[in-house]
Amino acid sequence: MTYCVGTLLDEGLVFLSDSRTNAGVDNISTFRKMSVFERPGERVLVLLTAGNLAITQAVVSLLREDLANPDAELNLHRAGNMTEAARCVGDAVRRIHDRDAATLKQHRLEFSASFILGGQIGTEVPRLFQLYAAGNFIEATRETPYFQIGEFKYGKPIIDRIVRPETSLRDAAKCALISMDSTIRSNLSVGLPLDLAIYRRSSLKLETRRHITADDEYFQMVRGSWSTALRTTFGELPDPPWG
């Protein structure tokens, strides 16, 4: 499985992904699920992937090949705005579907893939999209300023309680790490290391890109301190009047 989250804030964008893939609990590997397409000063795009690894890797390969292909109708370096970029990723998903879906079906394998794409192109505002296996997509708004893919349920309540469009980039990164911690504790198929990317609005280059391993001091502190702080906070909440 996988857990990825992308957040759209007034200050910019925050992305976090785990790196565990598995074909059964007895077959676990580590693959990065975050791809960055960056032209500093012009555009920054971050793509997070979940689902069948052969499919999502094929999609990312195709997107990278198209960058160097002068015959490509559209690519992520030429897309004029984020809607075009999302369409570009969706088209790549559809091309892989055309190539692989029938064969996968013969093996009773679902064409399973989902994506989060966020970034900024030129003078447009930063935007965030979630794409489905059919290549269609939805865009984040102020009412729902985040997307999750993969094993999203364990880590959703903390995001719902904390993240608003006016949340700072640092707080959104901290919240994403707590959300990831809750997920890792409950689902063996989500695991370290993590990839974190922070983009500040209008900077047109990634502010932070960090590979977080089990040794990471800040993540270790978050894991321990959050549980402790939560228990203290819980203890301070008034007891039920009954019982």
Place this chain on the structure above:
Amino acid sequence: MTYCVGTLLDEGLVFLSDSRTNAGVDNISTFRKMSVFERPGERVLVLLTAGNLAITQAVVSLLREDLANPDAELNLHRAGNMTEAARCVGDAVRRIHDRDAATLKQHRLEFSASFILGGQIGTEVPRLFQLYAAGNFIEATRETPYFQIGEFKYGKPIIDRIVRPETSLRDAAKCALISMDSTIRSNLSVGLPLDLAIYRRSSLKLETRRHITADDEYFQMVRGSWSTALRTTFGELPDPPWG
């Protein structure tokens, strides 16, 4: 859907269930999912149910009919210990399976049902079980002192972080309500009113049984205060050193 949780503590047992049932989002009803089988001074049993409502109601009806049936091999009033009580519920599930599963299959409906059974009989310690649709069951231990059925994921992290065997009954009830709140916020098919039952070890009668509606002052306070307190706690956690 449904969300039910049962917790086994040194001090006793805490049970919480929602009451929403649905056949599609356009067909929502309210049914209690908690049944109590109590003989004060002798035994207290609490049964929580999730899954297909026709199945779970049939199981509970059968268990109640057997109480009055002198020919019943075993019933929940005669079970000599909690293992026998769990076997009694499992047998009822199997009898309903024998009656209904083939017909359900013709309509392409799964025989879906799960149960939490907890309580105390005589001088035995309080015990807690989770039963599956096949009528088999597992028992809670000190390592895993709680069970959840239905939509369990949203509400699991807070229980994992708070509940230990030495947690008090009041704290376990408070934690169950927060866990329920996290679930209700995220899944439309889980909803108020709630049923809460608290059993104190060796009392052999229910200490608290409470029907919690949207007007309940304590639950309203928990919902509001927990979000506020969580945001404060979150704010006090050190910021990431990067970004």
